[in-house]
């Protein structure tokens with residue numbers, strides 16, 4: 492009995508399989524709407540031997556890695572983006588006033604308060620103005636900097652020129668009124684808080700710009716619209732900004748700066764001085780003759 496049942500089952504199975512096969516032959520396109528395409532690909536002859544795709548040539552850059560630092564070169568400590576920010580905030584730069592009442596932004600005190608809350612949420616800090624304006628130095632085209640920053644800018648521009656890069660100074664010291672113009676320029680009055688908040692990604696509201704201090708510069712390279720992809724920027728940024736540090740400059744809003752106000756700005760640098768850069772990681776009362784203050 493057992494054998495018979497089993498045979499019957501096998502017969503039933505064979506019949507079902509046959510019926511399925513006949514169905515498939517009768518309706519060859521029923522299994523898939525794309526089967527005509529699939530058949531075409533299967534029967535499409537492969538012509539010639541398969542060759543791996545050729546790599547697309549990389550665009551050639553003028554930038555080359557600098558030689559390792561020589562014996563007479565200073566070796567600068569490396570900083571993360573947040574450390575660069577802390578370095579500027581703690582540099583103790585001379586000739587700065589104390590921070591007083593915030594300047595007007597939109598002429599509506601209620602709106603200004605909303606802007607300040609959003610700015611400080613983004614990591615913007617209030618920045619001081621110069622204490623004694625007679626100590627500022629004019630560079631060119633009416634651009635002014637604190638004296639040590641003015642000297643350091645000229646030295647940086649000269650060093651860059653010796654390496655074949657023509658640096659341009661696009662912005663330096665800015666007062667509250669000028670910063671207000673820069674901040675509001677692309678917006679229409681009456682101002683909406685969402686537009687004012689969006690604008691903060693690119694520009695500081697008045698009272699919050701590092702340009703107020705006279706120690707921040709916006710620079711460019713002649714012939715390049717995007718400074719961040721220019722050869723001069725690559726030269727400055729190599730080895731954790733060694734060529735900027737050599738003259739006391741650090742990136743103002745570095746790529747990994749975290750909550751620092753605007754989105755990263757490759758064109759803005761701040762002056763802190765070589766000593767502050769060398770001594771940042773040193774204990775303040777160490778026995779190093781350079782970092783003993």
Ligand SMILES: [Zn+2]
Pocket residue numbers: 662702707708709759
């Ligand atoms: Zn700037």
